[in-house]
Amino acid sequence: xxxxVGFEIPxxxxxxxxxxxxxxxxxxxxxxTRNRIADDAKRMCLLLVELKxxxxxxxxxxxSEVFKIPRGSLYRYLRVGxxxxxxxxxxEDPSKLLATTSQRALQLLDGADEDVLNEVRERAMxxxxxxxxxxxxxxxAKSKLEERLEEAQDQLSAQGRQLAELGQVKDSQIxxxxxxxxxxxxxxxxxxxVATQRQDRIESLSREICAYEAxxxxxxxxxxxxxxxxxxxxxxxxxxxxMEEAIANRNQELDRINHAIADAKKRxxxxxxxxxxxxxxxxRSQQANGDVLSLQKDVHxxxxxxxxxxxxxxxxxxxxxxxxxxxxxxxxxxxxxxxxRYCGKESQ
Numbered sequence: 001x002x003x004x005v006g007f008e009i010p011x012x013x014x015x016x017x018x019x020x021x022x023x024x025x026x027x028x029x030x031x032x033t034r035n036r037i038a039d040d041a042k043r044m045c046l047l048l049v050e051l052k053x054x055x056x057x058x059x060x061x062x063x064s065e066v067f068k069i070p071r072g073s074l075y076r077y078l079r080v081g082x083x084x085x086x087x088x089x090x091x092e093d094p095s096k097l098l099a100t101t102s103q104r105a106l107q108l109l110d111g112a113d114e115d116v117l118n119e120v121r122e123r124a125m126x127x128x129x130x131x132x133x134x135x136x137x138x139x140x141a142k143s144k145l146e147e148r149l150e151e152a153q154d155q156l157s158a159q160g161r162q163l164a165e166l167g168q169v170k171d172s173q174i175x176x177x178x179x180x181x182x183x184x185x186x187x188x189x190x191x192x193x194v195a196t197q198r199q200d201r202i203e204s205l206s207r208e209i210c211a212y213e214a215x216x217x218x219x220x221x222x223x224x225x226x227x228x229x230x231x232x233x234x235x236x237x238x239x240x241x242x243m244e245e246a247i248a249n250r251n252q253e254l255d256r257i258n259h260a261i262a263d264a265k266k267r268x269x270x271x272x273x274x275x276x277x278x279x280x281x282x283x284r285s286q287q288a289n290g291d292v293l294s295l296q297k298d299v300h301x302x303x304x305x306x307x308x309x310x311x312x313x314x315x316x317x318x319x320x321x322x323x324x325x326x327x328x329x330x331x332x333x334x335x336x337x338x339x340x341r342y343c344g345k346e347s348q
Contacts, residue, residue, distance in 0.1 A: 042098045042106065045081030052078060076107065083109035087117050097124040104132035113142050166311045173307060177300050184296050191289045202278050209271045216268065219261045223254065 015023060052059040063074055083106035088094035101124060116138045120130050
């Protein structure tokens with residue numbers, strides 16, 4: 001049964017109408033007296049704080065002599081007063097705070113965070129009661145929130161450092177790739193020069209081969225002409241004593257021509273072999289350099305994709321993927337010694 005002042009008598013208590021009215025009036029008076037005592041105690045705590053500010057170092061002696069309050073209780077009252085003062089700061093009606101907030105709650109509010117104080121002030125303005133348990137919960141929630149914020153800031157700082165480190169790695173990779181591109185361009189330029197020189201050499205060999213072929217044809221023509229002359233000789237040529245001597249001389253001339261033809265054929269074969277070797281070497285060189293340039297693009301693309309994956313999705317990688325990345329890094333780390341072995345100064 002509600003009486004309109006915030007309390008109710010158990011329904012199992014049997015009271016006459018006259019007695020019920022008397023009980024109600026006593027309860028109302030007791031509640032009012034209790035509230036006045038609580039408000040007066042809180043105001044006393046505020047006054048003690050003001051008195052301590054006035055007396056400073058002499059406060060303890062005066063308080064113990066005049067008020068006869070134990071030291072422990074005295075400083076508890078001071079904390080209640082300090083909590084009431086800091087919490088009521090800025091409130092239009094501080095009396096609402098004293099009426100709705102318990103002494104233990106005010107004691108805890110001394111030194112509390114401003115967010116906690118604002119919550120208690122708003123509750124007081126709405127007429128809602130604030131006790132020790134609620135204040136402890138507010139302080140604990142604020143502390144946990146600050147811890148989470150600190151953890152989040154630490155995580156953000158760590159991620160920022162990771163991004164900075166990845167940025168440095170990225171810049172280093174870009175610099176290395178640019179260096180590799182420049183080196184590849186230089187190698188390509190040198191390869192073109194070598195290819196041009198070899199092409200010139202091939203063309204020179206081709207001209208020599210043409211010259212050898214012309215020489216062979218000329219010698220063959222001389223050989224044919226010599227055989228015809230041999231058939232047309234009907235008398236002893238001048239400067240010869242006999243036909244046998246002329247024929248022997250002619251045969252010697254034919255042998256010389258045959259030797260010259262064989263030598264020309266040999267030089268022609270050597271020139272053709274050299275030309276074929278140069279063409280094959282040029283083809284292999286062009287293929288090898290083409291493979292290197294293609295691999296360079298593949299490696300550049302791989303590094304770009306790996307860097308992007310690590311920067312944007314490193315938190316999503318599984319242990320298996322991380323292990324695969326470490327194995328890839330180990331494989332890539334084994335390449336520089338091999339490259340320096342075959343392309344460095346020591347190979348030159």
